Amino acid sequence: MKRFILTVALIGTIFFTPPSVYPHNNPLNSVQILWMNCKNFDEVEERILKLKMAGVNTLIIRVFQNRYDRFYPFANPKKEVGVYFNTFYAPVVDDILEKLTEITHRNNMKIFAWMTTRDSSWLIENNPALLESIYDLKDRSIIKGEKLNIFNPEVIEILKGVYKDLARYDIDGILFQDDLVLRHTEGYSNEAREQFNKYTGIKADPLIMYKNIYQKDGRYYVSSYTPYFWKWSEWKSKRLSHIASEIMSAAREVNPDLKFAINLYYETVSSPRDALAWLSQNINELINHKFDYYAVMAYHRQMKRELGLPDKKIYEILSMMTDSIVDKVGTSKILMKVQVMDWDTQLSIPEDEIETAINSIKNGRDINLSFVPVTEDTPLNIIEKAFNNSPL
Template identity: 35%
Template sequence: MRKLAVLIFIVLLYKSAYSETVLSSEEIYRINGAQVFVLDEKYKGNLDLFFKEVKSKGINTVFFRVFHNSKDRSHFNMPVPCESGVYFKTDYACTVNDLLKDMVEYAHKNNIKLYAWMATRSLSFLKTEDNMSMSLSAEGEDIKGYGANIFKKNVRETLLNLFKDLAEYNIDGILFQDDFIIKYTEGSDKYAAPLFKEETGIDVKKENFFKNIKEYNGRKVFSEYTDNFYVWAEWKNSQLALLFKELKESAKTVNPKIKFAANVYYETPIDEAAAISWYSQRLSTLKQSGADYFAVMGYSEQISSEQKLDRVSTASLIGRIAEKAVQQAGNEKAVIMKLQTRSFNGKGMLDYEDFKLVCRQIKLAGNVSTAVVPVFSSDDIYVCPK
């Protein structure tokens, strides 16, 4: 009974904190986007060319990477003054280059909307020894977690200030990187665990969340969740919701018109239990937190590999993901299906016939938005047939 009462408490607390966000069709337009990972060198000194080229392919929105992590290639392959930082002016990180200013100027000159694609927990300059989250480990002692600890005051304040400085630019929106998650074993550190215990009465201990430990590929892993695990996962989901809302409010203090898009894992719309367990992610939570768009990572190469599907079955699954996402978002245009055009494994451009097959399947879900991924130049853009 106590477990059930705790779960009900968290759900009611969350629902009381957020009212359902209803977006009118006038507020949300259909995005035909391109997500820029690294700008090709040929556009250095000629950003106008890039925007003219993408516009000729029907693109109305560009998602531009404004963070630079330690292993990232820089835009234009330019020399960088620091190992990690951002492409906008701020006092809270190294400014690699103030490229965002020019991107906004030329995007708007060509009547294209510009979204800043920004990371949070995976920012290299935030992932210091003291700032890292901690995770439970089936092997023994706790280990470092996935990313920077959002329960640590200085991490949270840095993120809030970065988003505020980012919004000082005349950008149309911000796309959250796919690092805005908390993984299934994370949250055992001295910042998160006491807060969870205070709010639920449950200690963050592996025996409270996992029934068994088994061998898998030569190492020990947790298996079988307890009821308390789901209380933990829901709580982490609610904490991400709070931070999302805070980041949105921080940005809107300087740029009230700005929109927010959240990266959504492909499992999230079709397997809620898995998504909440693995990532502490739920689409309806993001909606209630204030997300305007939901950028679903429908990457065909990844999905085909992980699910062991042929091209037809992969396209069919991506179509079903789009359908479920539309049902949960409540607005077909608010769902951005991110469609892969180039291999993430160095194999060049993917087959255009396979791309068209995916396009046909997602159209069955309605007039959804799309964004092609990854883009380095206009040559990376495939166009869905009419």
């Protein structure tokens, strides 16, 4: 997880239309919080009030503590890794969620809890038997990975228990972290291979999955995939969607009205076949399940760096991505995330560049937006303009 101070997710944002023409009746104007530079809950409430004045009506709060995450200054950490709510299934760093929920609701705002699945240090570090298995392209062998084996029934039951305990709080929703994916060399656990063989009759042998493995600049790559690989990736995407659905169902047993959002990588919308290969993420599969929001990580600078394309082409892709996801799920369920900080320099992106990205996404349409991430140094005027529908 990239470590940033504060991420602001702006859901239900309309820039050029009157307030009555929102894409849905109850837009979420939200902020996604990775870290807050607040020493106590009084300062937290002051910060929340400033966000509310800028038009924010929903907080999305990080409720997990992985090994290299920053601790909240207003928390009283009792564990180095774990979660920020009471549960039987994970170490409790500090139960700050109850107080955050109280503050948020007292100010007539909603609160979403942002939680991990496969990338959970508290479960990984003390349970090596629960680690996934991956294919090492260099040695041509299956080795242990660094994340959880999501196909292990014990892992699934623990996650369901954690999410059920999370749902016992008076929260309004949950955001799945972007770790609920499987890279092209991930997922080779015994459980996964046995299930795949039972489902398809095909042996999940890495030796029949990849073509032309080669080395470049000290790293190993695959030039193409076999038909067996595509069946394997399709199956993995179905299983991931089904597991997410199981977790949602478990949480909704406690709170039937709980909303769920899932992060989508930009490739999932812009290049579905690549996303299926690299991430086992398939939007056509995900829309079969009851997610309330699909959050597209349309980070233009990241896309430019990874794709090596000029600005004009990147902005064209942003517009096409929005067209595609709107056609699939409609405007009420999408959240297009706009990058406002450079990941490498940690500096804010100039406003005119952000505006170009926004206009490329909206293209005259009513589209929910998310600014990612906003720090203490980022002026809230751009958020206020968005939520008040003022011209940029």
